Amino acid sequence: MSVETKDIENVVVVGSGPAGYTAALYTSRADLEPLVVEGFAWGGLLQQTTDVENYPGYPEGVLGPQMMEEFRRQAERFGTRFITDDATKLDLSDQPGGTHTVHVGDQEIKTRAVILAMGAEPKKLGVPGEDELAVGRGVSYCATCDAAFYRGADTIVVGGGDTAMEDASFLAKFADKVSVVHRRPQFRASAIMLQRAKDSENIDLVTPYVVKSFEAGDDGGPLTRAVLENSEDGSLKELPIKGAFIAIGHRPNSQLVEDALDLDDEGYVLVEGRTTRTKLPGVFAAGDLTDHVYRQAVTAAGTGCMAALDAEAYLRDAPIDPEAHWAGEPEKIEEAAEAAAS
Numbered sequence: 137m138s139v140e141t142k143d144i145e146n147v148v149v150v151g152s153g154p155a156g157y158t159a160a161l162y163t164s165r166a167d168l169e170p171l172v173v174e175g176f177a178w179g180g181l182l183q184q185t186t187d188v189e190n191y192p193g194y195p196e197g198v199l200g201p202q203m204m205e206e207f208r209r210q211a212e213r214f215g216t217r218f219i220t221d222d223a224t225k226l227d228l229s230d231q232p233g234g235t236h237t238v239h240v241g242d243q244e245i246k247t248r249a250v251i252l253a254m255g256a257e258p259k260k261l262g263v264p265g266e267d268e269l270a271v272g273r274g275v276s277y278c279a280t281c282d283a284a285f286y287r288g289a290d291t292i293v294v295g296g297g298d299t300a301m302e303d304a305s306f307l308a309k310f311a312d313k314v315s316v317v318h319r320r321p322q323f324r325a326s327a328i329m330l331q332r333a334k335d336s337e338n339i340d341l342v343t344p345y346v347v348k349s350f351e352a353g354d355d356g357g358p359l360t361r362a363v364l365e366n367s368e369d370g371s372l373k374e375l376p377i378k379g380a381f382i383a384i385g386h387r388p389n390s391q392l393v394e395d396a397l398d399l400d401d402e403g404y405v406l407v408e409g410r411t412t413r414t415k416l417p418g419v420f421a422a423g424d425l426t427d428h429v430y431r432q433a434v435t436a437a438g439t440g441c442m443a444a445l446d447a448e449a450y451l452r453d454a455p456i457d458p459e460a461h462w463a464g465e466p467e468k469i470e471e472a473a474e475a476a477a478s
């Protein structure tokens with residue numbers, strides 16, 4: 137179904153997930169009639185999770201995809217429009233009040249403000265069994281989300297950085313045993329976090345090993361073992377496990393803006409202080425695209441809200457491009473600003 141677009145939109149949200157949908161909710165309630173280019177795989181990483189038990193307001197937990205569907209419906213209720221496709225290119229203006237262009241294939245969408253919420257993806261090992269056993273069958277990319285499902289189980293964490301150590305320490309509260317599998321004897325993790333893992337009675341450090349494959353039981357059920365290869369002498373060994381947590385880093389989906397915006401060394405979009413403003417006027421960034429530390433649904437939703445408020449303030453204060461669709465109705469901008477303030 138094709139979506140009606142304006143000559144010039146007030147605000148286009150690129151990406152979805154908790155950050156994008158929350159930005160859409162707030163901007164739609166401020167009468168800015170946002171358009172969300174939500175991506176073909178709308179809903180972001182939560183579409184790949186099962187139970188979410190750490191999002192406030194769901195005392196019984198909720199399935200990730202259901203939660204995203206509800207976020208989306210809430211934004212839709214206030215008039216948000218959605219394009220369920222991927223943005224393919226962004227032409228971002230560097231002029232205050234300038235018009236930005238979001239490309240979706242051949243379609244060009246002009247807009248006064250853009251909220252970027254393209255998220256980040258956990259890096260994968262790319263070994264046999266990983267994809268098949270992900271999502272509820274034993275392989276996970278989020279210990280904070282899934283550790284509690286492995287009470288009393290034998291588990292591994294793959295990686296040697298701070299995330300691996302943090303995941304291992306968290307997982308050790310639930311699991312019987314946590315083996316941290318790392319490809320070299322030296323760890324990248326900070327000394328204090330490594331020491332904490334070493335001090336834990338049920339955490340083992342297994343080096344220098346890489347995962348060769350994840351194996352399901354004979355009945356094709358959940359994960360039962362990981363096959364490891366010694367990265368120095370090539371010898372193999374098997375670990376019987378029920379859970380494997382991959383913690384080898386994240387990759388922000390910032391490719392579309394890598395030439396236009398300032399990114400940190402790992403590719404995360406840089407914002408000004410405790411705001412969502414990027415270096416370009418009218419361009420805001422929220423969620424995991426800007427955050428390599430917290431990466432939670434609730435923090436992403438929080439920054440989505442901030443981006444909406446920042447965009448509203450910008451639309452209120454920025455000079456209006458004479459082309460702009462509602463340039464003839466400046467009172468509408470004032471109304472939106474007043475609605476945001478109340």
Ligand code: NDP
Pocket residue numbers: 260261294295296297298299300302319320323324325346383384385386428429
């Ligand atoms: P890092 O990039 O720091 O570490 C990734 C780890 O995964 C490295 O040990 C790396 O090995 C290993 N690795 C990468 N690719 C592969 C692969 N293909 N196969 C096997 N192993 C692989 O990522 P983190 O997510 O741990 O941390 C990201 C940032 O977030 C860091 O700055 C970190 O300090 C910060 N952070 C801080 C926390 C805190 O302070 N509480 C908590 C969590 C993260 P190798 O070392 O050999 O390259």
